[in-house]
Amino acid sequence: MDSEASMFDHIELMLLDESVEPSDMPLSFLTAITNNFSEDQTIGRGGFAVVYKGLLRNGLSVAVKKFYDTIELSDEMYRKEVQSMMRLKHANIVRFFGYCADTQWKMFKHDGRHVIAEARQRLLCFEFVPNGSLDKYISDMFHGLEWRKRYQIIRGICEGLRYLHDENVLHLDLKPSNILLDHNLVPKITDFGLSRCFDDNKTRTVTANLIGSVGYLAPEFFSGLISFKSDVYSLGVIIMEVVTGIKGYCEIEDVLESWRKRLKMPMGDALEQIRVCVEIGTMCIESNPLNRPDLRHIIELFDEMENMRLVTKTTSSLGTQGSDEHDSEETIASAITDEKREKLSVLSTLPKYLPFAFLEDITDGFSKERQLGRGGFGVVYKGILSDGYTIAVRRLLRFQGIEMKQFDNEVNILMELRHKNIVNLLGYCHEVRGTYVQYKGKPVFAETSEQLLCYEYLHCGSIDKYIFGKNHELDWHTRYKMIKGICEGLHYLHENDRAPIIHLNLKPANVLLDAAMEPRITDFGLSRLIGEGNTRIVNTHTPGPIGYMAPEYRYMGEVSRKVDIFSLGILILEIVTGQDNSTKVDFIDHVCEHCMEGPQIKFMYPSLEPELHDQVELCIKIGLECVQTDRKKRPTAGDIIRKLEEGTKLGPTPSRENITTEIGKPQMFSFELLNDITESFSPGRLRGTGGFGYVYEGIPHGNEGAMAVKRLKEKIGISPKQFENEVHNLSRIEHRNIVRLIGYCDEIREILSHGKNKNDPPIREHIQERLLCYEYMPKGSLDKIIYDNLDWHTRYKIIEGICHGLHCLHEGQQDIQIAHLDLKPANILLDSDMVPKLADFVAT
The missing domain is CATH 1.10.510.10 (Transferase(Phosphotransferase) domain 1)
Known part of the structure; x- marks a missing residue:
């Protein structure tokens, strides 16, 4: 009785104090409060249990769920379920009070005989919700x-x-x-x-x-x-x-x-x-x-609707009242709008200038808890206004050479830009603030310049959270809508009459999504604010992938609209394939090889209507056109929009070595064929020698392309199995800075040789012929030109390519790591564009 009285006290306390934790409950207590699980106390039945009403001493009620005896519920499963429910506490979840796991040995009558068996009782106790279901x-x-x-x-x-x-x-x-x-x-x-x-x-x-x-x-x-x-x-x-x-x-x-x-x-x-x-x-x-x-998106849709309702009411109360640059916080808070519905045009009531003290206050002193993101240009914080409305506040890093007047003029231009596919700039701050800093152990007064930009806040975040991987798989219609929206936003930035904008940092993290999954480009115009030089330094030195940067901008600092088009092309290919370019050592070649054909498109989008496969292929071809090395061949954003509107009028795939390179399984060649295309391995076709064999130039008949044929020395001691593994492993290596294996030959050839004496009859001998065929590099090896008068751009390009190729050998294969062991200029070949390619490595 004492235990039951104690339990009555505990559960009555739980009803008054939500901090009290659930606990173990005796079976006798639950039996007592349900009147021995009386039918009169039954309030519900389900597939697993019966629910009874339990009456407490103070007149309040609880719900007791008793599982059927026929349900096979192991102790481990029951324990995990109880532990799970004990941690769940929410206003819209029925509150869990306690549990009972009672096991007793009882005598039963079975087939006319009395047997002793285990009787298990499993019960759960919850709050009683009076209005029913x-x-x-x-x-x-x-x-x-x-x-x-x-x-x-x-x-x-x-x-x-x-x-x-x-x-x-x-x-x-x-x-x-x-x-x-x-x-x-x-x-x-x-x-x-x-x-x-x-x-x-x-x-x-x-x-x-x-x-x-x-x-x-x-x-x-x-x-x-x-x-x-x-x-x-x-x-x-x-x-x-x-x-x-x-x-x-x-x-x-x-x-x-x-x-x-x-x-x-x-x-x-x-x-x-x-x-x-x-x-x-x-x-x-x-x-x-x-x-x-998902539920996060659903809640955000409700939040945006309710925010819009508050803004609408606030806007109507403002009427036509204007505001100067130093309005109170209340006026600022009530003036800012999401502008999610384009019918509401209340941005005109927003003061352009927002005081630093105001921004510091709404971001909780720029606290870490309010940080939304960090990048090379600065930190973005969530700013919460007094009416609960949210904006995004970017606090720029302190860049050199920014004049206040120039900054203010550029911001005013950017704030006039309005398009459904760009994030709206709401306001800014540019203040010189005095503060004390420590210098040689003493406080010294110093002035610091603060530049901040305020944008509308989009709950769904950036597209990189949605386009990559299985966890965030989107259907084709949503991806196509994203591509069109990004293109239209970029076209507006490039061609608007007020201030043509080159983005210079277009990537998934800088494309946000609104509640309708409409893409909105952000971070545009920063190059105008901090200067193109500072922008390039940030983009090339900030940790993270730089695969979105056009080569002429990355290496030479050349700026044009076509720099953004290159970035757009990578972005389009990522959206179509769902793959991050930074995870592939040669992303563009991978797209060409694995994503262009009909069966491959069907694999990517198995439920897509067949008539839309051409639409997928069109987007891939547009993406490849955008990433051509020659920027003059890249389309404009307007060109892309017209192609997308035409839908299925497909043109040829752009001609670019990096794009059109066909990477496939190596072909088995006969020794007779290789002997023929190398003119019987004549000295005139010999292009190099090494420890493993001799390299010849092979020119197939009727084909302008050549291949390099390496004839391995017979005495190098490679078993048939080793050679087979070598060919298999080499054929898997796909990278623009690795010499590509085209084919191979593995034959036993019979020859006639003379005996020791002149009159001896000829002797039949069997020779093992093993050859490897690679793509031919017309510029030869690096050692032949490294000491020539090469410009720095070419040397840097060669260094970078060698590093990429070596990284591919070391880290780019799933189940093998390759050490070259003979890396030297003679084993680095150059193609017609001076792209370096590693050769003479052994994959096994």
């Missing part, structure tokens, strides 16, 4: 709950499910009967994660047979595919049901018209909420799980 409140649009309550329920369910997903908990049985409502109709999700206690087959069997609500299960569930997007599908069905009273897709205009007939004036806010809820519900019930949003 959501399914009792769902009705059509003309009856039942008013819209405000429905919206509160939808938003609460989304918040609770987002919390579960953030904690890596899948519900797998989300439906109205598993959503309870408290006194204020606040929704609380229950029965979450319980299916994780059982093996997958039993979970699906129980769900399918006992749930009685197949309409909430995602289509992929029936083929055994379960993920967080399965819960999102169920959420979409529930949202549509709460809004309309029916499951499934509904036309937005029909829904809005029905609600107009019920709503009382004013109805603007409610109709906007209804529209957004239907849009979210429609996205959630997409048949393809990859097209469904």
Whole structure:
């Protein structure tokens, strides 16, 4: 009795204090409060358990879930489930109070005999939610709950499910009967994660047979595919049901018209909420799980809508009142707008100049907790205004040679730029501030210049979080929309009459996404603010991939619009293939080899309509046109937009050595053929000798291209198996700074040789012939030109290429590491463009 009294005290304390942790509960206590699990106390039944109402001494209630004896629930599974629920605490999750795992030996009668067996009882205790489950409140649009309550329920369910997903908990049985409502109709999700206690087959069997609500299960569930997007599908069905009273897709205009007939004036806010809820519900019930949003995006859509509503109200209250450069914080906060809806044009009320003290305040003193990102140009912070609205504040590094007047003039030009595919610059700060610094142990007064830029804040972040890898796989339609949007934004920057802008740092991290997955270019115009020289220094010295930089800009500092086009080309190829250029030692060659053909496109986009394959191929070809070495051959942004609008009018793939190089399996050549194209290995075709053999120039008949044929010495002692492995490994190495293996020959040739004496009959001998055929390098080896009068650009290009090639040998292969062991100028060959290529390494 003492233990029961103590438990009564503990659970009553839990009801008053949310900080009290769940605990172990005696079976006798749970039996007592449920009146020995009386049928009168039953409040629900499910596929796994019965739920009873437990009455406490103070008149309050709890819910006790008792699992069926027939459910096979191991101690380990039960323990993990309890541990999982003990850490879950959220306003929209049913609160967990405690657990009971009771095992006793009892006597049973079986087949007419008395046997002693183990009797296991597994129970869970939760808060009692008085208004029952959501399914009792769902009705059509003309009856039942008013819209405000429905919206509160939808938003609460989304918040609770987002919390579960953030904690890596899948519900797998989300439906109205598993959503309870408290006194204020606040929704609380229950029965979450319980299916994780059982093996997958039993979970699906129980769900399918006992749930009685197949309409909430995602289509992929029936083929055994379960993920967080399965819960999102169920959420979409529930949202549509709460809004309309029916499951499934509904036309937005029909829904809005029905609600107009019920709503009382004013109805603007409610109709906007209804529209957004239907849009979210429609996205959630997409048949393809990859097209469904995650809970983070859903919450951001709600946040943006509510922010827009606040801004609209604030803007209407401002009227036509203007503001000077030193308005109060309240005026600044109320003037800044997301401009997500282009119908709202309140940016004119924003003061262009924002005081440093104001920006310092809204970023919490530029605290680390408010940092959104860090790069070569500075640090970006989240600025939260007094009305809760968010902006992005970039605090630039202190660059030399920036005049205040020039900076202010350039910012004013940038602030006039407006396009749906660029991030809006909202305001700026340029102040000289006095501060004390330590110098030789003494405080010294010094002046520092602060430059800050304020942008609209986009919740979804940059596209690099979405376009790469399986975890963030996007369908082709979304990727194509991204490509078009980026091109249109860049075209606007390049061609606008007010201030043509060359970006000079276009990459995935500088393309943000709004709530509709529309791309928005950011960080444009920084070269105008800090100077092209400073910009190039930042771009070439900041840690991270530099694969987006055009060669003429990277090496020579030459600036033109075509520098951005090169970056755009890499970006397009990344979006199409879903691969990061920094993860491939030669990204462009990889695209040409693995992404251009029909079967390869089908592999990348298996569910894509066949008629859209040409669209994918078109984007790849546009990307390759953009990355041509000769910048004059690269298209303009306007050219690209016209090609995209034409859709499927495909032209030839651009002619560029790096692009058109065909890398494939090495071909097996006959000795007779190699003997023929080298003129019987004549001295006139000999191009080099080494420890392993002799290298000849082979010229195939009717072909202008030559190949290098290395005839290995017979006595080098390579076994057939070693040679086979060598050819296999060499054929896998694909890099623009490695000499490419074209083919090989492995034959035993029979020859006649004379005996020792002149009159002896000829002797038949068998000779092992092993040859390797490589691409031919017309400039020869590096040692022949390294001492010539080469310009620095060429020397730097050669050094860089050698380093890339050696890195490929050391780190670029999945299961082999190659040490060259004979790296010297004679083993570094040069192609017609002076690109260095490593030769004479052994892959085994």
